[in-house]
Amino acid sequence: MDRLPIPDRFPGLERLDQDGLRYVHADAAGGTHVVEAVIAAMSDCLRHSNSNPNRPHPLSREASELLVDVRDRFAEFADADPAGVVFGANATSLTWHFARAFEGELAPGDVIVCTQLDHEANVSPWLAIAERRGAEVRFVRLDPSTYKPDLGSLEAAVDERTRVIAFTRASNLTGTVVSPQPFVAAARAVGALTYADAVHAAAHLPLRQRELGIDVQVCSPYKFFGPHMGVLAARPEILARLTPDRVRPAPTSGPPRWETGMPSLEAIAGLRAALSYIEAVGYDAIASYERRLARRALQGLADIPCLQLQGLKTAEGRTPTFALSVSGRTPADVALQLAHQGILVSAGTNYALETLRALRLDEARGVVRLGFVHYHTRDDIDRSLRALDRAADAEVAGRI
Numbered sequence: 001m002d003r004l005p006i007p008d009r010f011p012g013l014e015r016l017d018q019d020g021l022r023y024v025h026a027d028a029a030g031g032t033h034v035v036e037a038v039i040a041a042m043s044d045c046l047r048h049s050n051s052n053p054n055r056p057h058p059l060s061r062e063a064s065e066l067l068v069d070v071r072d073r074f075a076e077f078a079d080a081d082p083a084g085v086v087f088g089a090n091a092t093s094l095t096w097h098f099a100r101a102f103e104g105e106l107a108p109g110d111v112i113v114c115t116q117l118d119h120e121a122n123v124s125p126w127l128a129i130a131e132r133r134g135a136e137v138r139f140v141r142l143d144p145s146t147y148k149p150d151l152g153s154l155e156a157a158v159d160e161r162t163r164v165i166a167f168t169r170a171s172n173l174t175g176t177v178v179s180p181q182p183f184v185a186a187a188r189a190v191g192a193l194t195y196a197d198a199v200h201a202a203a204h205l206p207l208r209q210r211e212l213g214i215d216v217q218v219c220s221p222y223k224f225f226g227p228h229m230g231v232l233a234a235r236p237e238i239l240a241r242l243t244p245d246r247v248r249p250a251p252t253s254g255p256p257r258w259e260t261g262m263p264s265l266e267a268i269a270g271l272r273a274a275l276s277y278i279e280a281v282g283y284d285a286i287a288s289y290e291r292r293l294a295r296r297a298l299q300g301l302a303d304i305p306c307l308q309l310q311g312l313k314t315a316e317g318r319t320p321t322f323a324l325s326v327s328g329r330t331p332a333d334v335a336l337q338l339a340h341q342g343i344l345v346s347a348g349t350n351y352a353l354e355t356l357r358a359l360r361l362d363e364a365r366g367v368v369r370l371g372f373v374h375y376h377t378r379d380d381i382d383r384s385l386r387a388l389d390r391a392a393d394a395e396v397a398g399r400i
Contacts, residue, residue: 003377004289007280008035010375017342024343024380029172029321029371030350032203032225037273042227045269052262063265070272071255077275078198078207078217080233086255087263090230091199091220092121097260098195098216098232099125101242102164108134111162113192115149116142116354117171117178122197123354126166140167142358147176147311154186162192169201169217173352173369174311175321177205184213193238199223203373204290204319206283209233226274227267232258286374293372293381294320300385306392310359310367320372323350325361326392331368337391338368343384345370 012033017023025033045066051059053067067087075082088094106112112126116139130137138157141150149167158165165187170177180196187194196217198207203224209217216234221227244258251257278286294315301309301322310323326334335347348366349356356363370384 002379004281004285004374006035006375008037008277010035011039013375019342021342024376024383026338026370026372026376026380026384027344027346028203028373028376029175029200029223029319029369030346031222032373033375034225034227034270034274035277037277038226038270041273042266042270045266049269050265066265066268066272067263070268070275073272073275074231075233077278078209078219078231078233079211080207080209080217081236083236083254084234084239086232086234086239086258087268088230088232088259089264090222090228091197091218091232092230094218094230094232095121095195095197096125097244097258098218098234098242099129101244102193103129103133104243106130106133106135106163109161110135111157111159112137113140113154113157113162113165113186114138114354115140115167115178116358117149117174117176118166118168118352118354119172119197119199120351120353121199122166122168122195126164135163139354142355144359147171147174148317149178149182151182154182158186158190158192160190162187162190164193164195166195167197169196169198169207170204170319171352171355172200172321173323173350173355173367175318175323175371176312177201177317177319180212180214187215188213200319200321203286204283205287221267221271221274224274225277227264227270229264229267229271231271281374289374290320290372291315293374293376293378294318296378296381297322297370297372297385300381301388304385304389304392307388310361320376322370323367324370324388325367329392331365334368334388334391338384338387341383341387341390343387345384 010033049062051063053064071082071085114123141153143150165183167183194215196214198217198219202219218232220230306327308325312318331347335345346369
């Protein structure tokens with residue numbers, strides 16, 4: 001199958017480069033494109049229903065109904081409680097917001113556990129509140145031989161003083177998919193809270209929050225075919241227990257108590273359309289097709305001299321996101337050479353500092369990262385591989 005059948009078009013994928021070829025947007029891990037329905041939903045909201053909720057007129061009622069409906073729809077998507085669904089600017093902002101509220105529950109000597117596979121958004125907020133409260137942050141190590149968490153170090157890191165275990169559902173750098181069960185079990189054994197970063201995972205696999213026993217989970221819809229915003233889903237009793245920063249007239253209960261100002265209603269309308277799109281495609285179809293993409297990419301990457309894959313060498317247990325190092329070339333230079341050939345990728349840390357440290361890679365330079373999702377084709381993979389092969393050849397790259 002060259003392309004997974006999809007029920008809507010992605011207009012952003014149709015833009016052509018200077019040679020009349022489609023750009024290959026191989027930076028899906030940094031942000032995906034949106035379907036036409038998302039664009040239409042956001043435009044329709046701004047054109048016809050642009051009003052704050054909680055006013056005594058029809059447009060306001062539409063806004064109020066939108067918020068209720070999308071909380072319900074997202075809760076169903078994430079397997080969460082709608083009474084714990086909070087809208088925000090992005091996952092990073094929501095994590096900082098939650099961490100600041102949780103700070104009051106920390107005492108000197110308490111422990112927060114993070115992992116070396118996490119995006120910095122699920123590390124820096126915990127480091128900050130730990131420093132202010134005299135708490136300790138311990139890291140679950142990344143095993144560089146398997147690119148998976150070292151569960152022995154999880155067991156060593158957790159004790160009776162542990163208050164939070166923060167982990168990722170999938171690495172935005174290496175593509176490693178992380179099983180939540182060991183982290184949830186470790187947290188429950190000591191009465192700690194689990195905080196999961198599902199930003200990278202949400203485009204590739206179902207979130208299953210309540211089924212997996214995760215207390216708080218955060219994601220960013222612009223990483224799964226929706227608009228720029230963030231969503232946090234927590235057990236409602238956790239949100240009720242904590243005291244978030246808020247202005248005095250703000251609601252005193254429920255998710256709006258956590259929403260610092262008016263949420264972006266047009267983005268929330270776009271999120272609803274994105275959720276409908278994912279439901280129409282289905283995660284089973286997405287996972288099956290992405291495994292085929294990953295196998296094709298991995299086979300081709302293995303044939304390119306001077307290139308090192310920083311991640312799992314099999315399609316199982318990973319997303320089709322690939323961290324690459326090229327001997328004798330800086331990641332920024334390789335990314336620029338790929339851009340000249342219409343292949344759009346990222347280079348640098350990708351906000352995964354702990355992962356780079358665990359893999360003993362240059363933090364200043366980072367890696368080249370290619371990220372694919374189900375809207376990519378075999379031709380996208382093949383064009384990317386050919387461009388990488390040329391960029392890895394210093395003599396050819398010098399002529400591009």
